[in-house]
Amino acid sequence: MSDAADMSVLRARGLRKDYGKGEGLVRAVDGVDLDVRAGETVAVTGPSGCGKSTLLHLLGGLDRPSGGEVSLNGRRIDDIGERALARMRRTDVGFVFQAFHLMEELTAVENVELSALLAGRSPRAARRRAEELLEQVGLADRAGFLPSALSGGQRQRVAVARALSNEPSVVLADEPTGNLDSAATLDVLNLFENLHTSGQTLVVVTHDARIAATADRMLSMRDGVLVDETRLTGGTTGRLGALVGLED
Numbered sequence: 001m002s003d004a005a006d007m008s009v010l011r012a013r014g015l016r017k018d019y020g021k022g023e024g025l026v027r028a029v030d031g032v033d034l035d036v037r038a039g040e041t042v043a044v045t046g047p048s049g050c051g052k053s054t055l056l057h058l059l060g061g062l063d064r065p066s067g068g069e070v071s072l073n074g075r076r077i078d079d080i081g082e083r084a085l086a087r088m089r090r091t092d093v094g095f096v097f098q099a100f101h102l103m104e105e106l107t108a109v110e111n112v113e114l115s116a117l118l119a120g121r122s123p124r125a126a127r128r129r130a131e132e133l134l135e136q137v138g139l140a141d142r143a144g145f146l147p148s149a150l151s152g153g154q155r156q157r158v159a160v161a162r163a164l165s166n167e168p169s170v171v172l173a174d175e176p177t178g179n180l181d182s183a184a185t186l187d188v189l190n191l192f193e194n195l196h197t198s199g200q201t202l203v204v205v206t207h208d209a210r211i212a213a214t215a216d217r218m219l220s221m222r223d224g225v226l227v228d229e230t231r232l233t234g235g236t237t238g239r240l241g242a243l244v245g246l247e248d
């Protein structure tokens, strides 16, 4: 095993996902090898329908591969039982979705707290963690608001706080800025930069190459295959510089 693989938080080998059968078969992910190292931010970009979301779901155990292997912290997750997989998702992975997926009847702090409770914290610890995280994403003053009373950018910041509530090994974000305007996009990107600085491992799927340019490493996907890899060296200035184009 190589050093890179030794240090991988996430590791995929020959990963494949088929939908449908016969004439209607779609090979959404077609033999992906990937290593994501601790502390890395990796962006996956590519045209609509190339398999980005499917890949992210396989990496986070939201869906099962048709073939190949996925490991999280050196432990296979593609062949474990449903209960073990659900536990792993609750305790070790943070998800951020384009459409936020907050629970509309719960306040901002309750959304984060629920996730911390499900990860196994005591009620008191879960509340404390939720309050800390809302503070960290700049929303301490919105803790008691329902999602419907928050802007899109604020909702996504709550979703990021929720994703962090279980201190995940990796945060998987699927088009996290896809529903946001430029100002809110900048807020969320700043947040991701802070996470990156603090050593959080991140995989971000995005349509937007300018957003992908904020990562350490950019992977391009075409027809279910990762076809290109670009190591980016921008640092913080370069990352924010890449966002200037958002004002177009």
Ligand SMILES: Nc1ncnc2c1ncn2[C@@H]1O[C@H](COP(=O)(O)OP(=O)(O)OP(=O)(O)O)[C@@H](O)[C@H]1O
Residues within 6 Å of the ligand: 019, 020, 026, 027, 028, 046, 047, 048, 049, 050, 051, 052, 053, 054, 055, 207
């Ligand atoms: N549940 C499903 N059943 C059948 N086909 C599916 C299913 N989910 C995805 N697909 C197909 O798999 C392929 C990859 O879809 P996926 O959503 O992963 O692409 P994507 O790159 O994330 O697209 P987008 O950028 O538009 O979100 C597409 O051809 C899609 O139609």
